[in-house]
Amino acid sequence: xxxxxxAEASNGNLKQDVIIIGAGFGGLSCAIRLATAGLRVTIxxxxxxxxxxxxQIQQDGYxxxxxxxxxxxxxxxxxxxxxxxxxxxxYVQLYELEPRTRNVFADGTVVDLSRNRGWMKEQIxxxxxxxxxxxxAFMDESAALYAEANRHFLGKLLLNPSDKYNLQMxxxxxxxxxxxxxxxxxxxxxxxxxxxxMFGRYATYVGSSPYLSPSIFAMMGHVEAEVGIxxxxxxxxxxxxxxxxxxxxxGVRILTGVEVHQIVTRHGKVIGVDTDRGFMEAEQxxxxxxxxxxxxxxxxxxxxxxxxxxxxxxxxxxxxxxVTLAGVRRKYDxxxxxxxxxxxxxKLEFDDIFRDRRMPSDPTIYICYSGYSEEGxxxxxxxxxxxxxxxxxxxxxxxxxxQKYRYGEFVLEQLEARGIGGLMQSEVLICYTPQHIERDTxxxxxxxxxxxxxxxxxxxxxxxxxxxxxxxxxxxxGTTHPGGGTPIVTLSGQLVGERLATELGR
Numbered sequence: 319x320x321x322x323x324x325a326e327a328s329n330g331n332l333k334q335d336v337i338i339i340g341a342g343f344g345g346l347s348c349a350i351r352l353a354t355a356g357l358r359v360t361i362x363x364x365x366x367x368x369x370x371x372x373x374q375i376q377q378d379g380y381x382x383x384x385x386x387x388x389x390x391x392x393x394x395x396x397x398x399x400x401x402x403x404x405x406x407x408x409y410v411q412l413y414e415l416e417p418r419t420r421n422v423f424a425d426g427t428v429v430d431l432s433r434n435r436g437w438m439k440e441q442i443x444x445x446x447x448x449x450x451x452x453x454x455a456f457m458d459e460s461a462a463l464y465a466e467a468n469r470h471f472l473g474k475l476l477l478n479p480s481d482k483y484n485l486q487m488x489x490x491x492x493x494x495x496x497x498x499x500x501x502x503x504x505x506x507x508x509x510x511x512x513x514x515x516m517f518g519r520y521a522t523y524v525g526s527s528p529y530l531s532p533s534i535f536a537m538m539g540h541v542e543a544e545v546g547i548x549x550x551x552x553x554x555x556x557x558x559x560x561x562x563x564x565x566x567x568x569g570v571r572i573l574t575g576v577e578v579h580q581i582v583t584r585h586g587k588v589i590g591v592d593t594d595r596g597f598m599e600a601e602q603x604x605x606x607x608x609x610x611x612x613x614x615x616x617x618x619x620x621x622x623x624x625x626x627x628x629x630x631x632x633x634x635x636x637x638x639x640x641v642t643l644a645g646v647r648r649k650y651d652x653x654x655x656x657x658x659x660x661x662x663x664x665k666l667e668f669d670d671i672f673r674d675r676r677m678p679s680d681p682t683i684y685i686c687y688s689g690y691s692e693e694g695x696x697x698x699x700x701x702x703x704x705x706x707x708x709x710x711x712x713x714x715x716x717x718x719x720x721q722k723y724r725y726g727e728f729v730l731e732q733l734e735a736r737g738i739g740g741l742m743q744s745e746v747l748i749c750y751t752p753q754h755i756e757r758d759t760x761x762x763x764x765x766x767x768x769x770x771x772x773x774x775x776x777x778x779x780x781x782x783x784x785x786x787x788x789x790x791x792x793x794x795x796g797t798t799h800p801g802g803g804t805p806i807v808t809l810s811g812q813l814v815g816e817r818l819a820t821e822l823g824r
Contacts, residue, residue: 332358333599333600333601334359334598334600335600335822336352336357336359336600336602337600337603338359339578339591339603339607340795341370341606342370342606343372344606344794344795344807344811345606346361346368347561347808347809348811348818350398350401350561350570351811351812351816352570352818352819353565353568353570354401354402357818358569359569360572360573361565361572362576362578362593364577364578365574365758365759367574368574371755371758371759371766372384372555372558373385374555377645377748378746380702380746381553381688382702382748383688384641384704385554387688388419388547389412389547389554390538390805391541392545392546394808395557397812398812404564406560409560409564410556410560411550411551412551413691415547416432417432418430418431418432418433418542418546419656419657420652420654420657421512421516421660422652424662425662427445429512431516431542431543433546435457435543439453439454442510442512442513446510449508449513452508453507456539457543460538461540464537467537471800473809475783495533496774497774498532499533500518500528500531500533500535501529502533503533504528511664517536517539520535520536521771522637522708524771525635525765525766525771525802526636526767526770527672527770529665529668530668532774532777532778549688549691549692551692576595578591579591581605581617587788587789587790588603588788588791601822602790602818603791604793604814604818605791605792606811607759607795608765608768608795608797609625609768609781609798610625610768610781610797611760611762613630614762617787617788621788622785624787630762633769635711635763635764636711636767636769637708637766638709638712638755638764639707639709640706640709641705641749641750642703642705642748643704643705643747643748644703644705644741644746644747645702645744645746645747646700646701646743648699648700648701649700649701650701650738653690653701653703653738654690655686655690655691656686658684658685659685659732660682661682664682666680667681667682670710672710675711676710676715677716681729683732683733684707685704685706686706687702688704689702703741705729707729709751710752711752711762712763718751726749727742730742752764767802769781771801777801780797780799780800780801781797783798794807
């Protein structure tokens with residue numbers, strides 16, 4: 319049955335050109351582009367605050383960003399402000415980190431990722447002179463992969479068969495060798511487990527395994543070392559706050575604490591959304607959320623025949639995360655802004671996560687310590703630590719209700735053994751599981767990045783930005799094109815906003 323009859327329930331809201339469901343990076347960037355073109359835009363956010371998976375936590379003088387903390391590809395964010403005709407630095411300020419990230423291996427070896435190729439080769443040569451000799455060649459290939467991705471994948475929508483299946487795209491796919499897995503590409507250059515883990519970790523930036531995902535993600539070597547890793551003055555959440563302020567200046571209406579119950583259609587075309595505040599009419603709807611969850615929760619089965627429950631079940635979700643926020647009255651000389659502690663055998667972590675769907679028995683532990691770069695993020699003499707361990711998406715194989723506190727203590731014990739002690743006596747100690755991610759953001763099975771990129775299909779043929787079932791329904795976010803990760807999601811919002819502005823004649 320057509321659900322267009324819900325339009326009669328309108329509560330007097332003026333019809334919007336576009337309603338955006340979700341105020342994450344994709345939704346905000348899309349709204350800014352649309353409003354800059356003169357369109358009437360409303361964003362509806364179910365959480366109390368904008369930001370999607372990125373939220374701000376402040377307690378007892380400690381400042382934490384719960385969510386994305388590694389900011390790369392700054393031009394993806396700068397373009398949002400540039401296209402709106404404003405100066406980014408008037409809204410948010412980024413600063414470059416050098417060294418980028420500290421990598422600490424199980425045997426005590428430390429490699430600080432740097433833009434300085436000479437220093438990188440010196441550090442790698444300490445444990446593998448052979449790998450050091452091949453570093454330049456790897457970085458050159460990484461840069462070429464990034465250029466190819468930028469030219470043909472990241473900067474354009476792939477809505478029609480002609481966009482995807484043409485000679486130029488075929489040549490590009492052949493150049494990035496989609497069937498070659500990341501780990502296999504790395505082994506063409508490196509042989510030592512430290513180097514393989516350090517660069518294999520880039521697959522986790524899109525929620526995937528280096529032993530399953532395509533080699534295109536080797537481009538992150540260039541992105542991090544040479545384009546750079548950045549901090550955000552005042553904390554990463556200030557990037558969300560800056561985009562929110564710009565959106566509001568452009569006339570975007572942002573309503574938080576609003577639950578969308580249904581995307582309303584009539585004769586196969588979207589006409590608005592049904593919310594806990596009544597029906598809201600719109601010419602177009604953009605869903606900034608997990609495509610799988612949006613279809614499963616907001617569209618009746620008869621209105622999404624090409625995104626049925628059976629098809630949704632075939633997609634493999636990305637990894638999730640287990641997060642501990644620790645505010646501790648100690649300083650740690652071992653930590654930079656970003657520090658990664660690697661296990662002895664890196665591959666076992668991904669067997670645990672994707673094969674057995676259980677928490678790693680010997681996990682990689684990532685710490686973001688923004689107080690390293692900025693005073694005021696923690697009380698005097700204290701540290702604000704965001705501690706992340708990769709986790710499987712939600713399934714029956716792992717029970718968080720039973721394991722949350724036990725595994726949380728295990729992570730802190732692992733860090734104690736690596737020299738990061740005293741965390742059990744933290745003044746602030748908060749844990750977030752994949753269940754919290756699913757509850758707060760409706761992420762499909764608690765995944766962070768939408769679907770994984772553990773196959774050629776899920777990497778290069780993701781669910782499209784335009785619904786194939788409902789006219790006027792669009793998607794931005796990690797599950798859709800161009801993929802997962804904060805800057806890429808921001809790009810997806812810009813691309814859809816550009817297309818809609820053109821279609822609506824503005």
